[in-house]
Amino acid sequence: MFLMTAPKKLRGNAIASMERPFDSFLKMSKYAIHKSEKEWLTELGEKRYNILRKKGTEGPFTGEYILNFEDGTYKCGACSIPLFESDNKFQSGCGWPSFDESIKGSVEYVKDTSFGSVRTEILCANCGSHLGHIFNDGPTKTGQRYCVNSLSVDFRNK
Numbered sequence: 652m653f654l655m656t657a658p659k660k661l662r663g664n665a666i667a668s669m670e671r672p673f674d675s676f677l678k679m680s681k682y683a684i685h686k687s688e689k690e691w692l693t694e695l696g697e698k699r700y701n702i703l704r705k706k707g708t709e710g711p712f713t714g715e716y717i718l719n720f721e722d723g724t725y726k727c728g729a730c731s732i733p734l735f736e737s738d739n740k741f742q743s744g745c746g747w748p749s750f751d752e753s754i755k756g757s758v759e760y761v762k763d764t765s766f767g768s769v770r771t772e773i774l775c776a777n778c779g780s781h782l783g784h785i786f787n788d789g790p791t792k793t794g795q796r797y798c799v800n801s802l803s804v805d806f807r808n809k
């Protein structure tokens with residue numbers, strides 16, 4: 652029995668000491684919500700974690716909210732703050748839920764130069780989770796198209 656439990660304990664200590672520098676990084680984070688990547692993964696599950704925390708993109712025309720036009724609010728899939736109102740959702744045909752405006756102060760904008768193009772990434776301003784990208788080709792009066800992963804948000808009926 653002793654041989655079986657001792658290595659496990661050692662492993663635990665090693666992980667705890669490795670995580671210490673990361674904890675101090677978290678304290679410097681500008682976001683209101685601080686969680687380790689391990690906590691996020693446990694909470695969100697692999698599919699949502701890869702999009703929200705690893706900036707992944709769900710396949711076009713696969714998300715559950717593309718054709719959802721019910722009245723309600725779209726909240727952050729990671730921290731639940733309200734991000735978009737259904738009044739601002741429009742059918743873009745681009746394959747992802749699209750909005751022409753976000754709830755004031757809820758979204759953060761970051762320049763993204765990945766995949767050889769310059770785009771603007773949109774993040775939850777409360778927890779820093781990835782939502783999608785914003786483009787200036789929207790058909791409504793705001794001229795903007797917030798292109799959002801369904802997996803990045805949770806819809807709540809009014």
Ligand SMILES: [Zn+2]
Nearest residue numbers: 727730775778
């Ligand atoms: Zn959030």
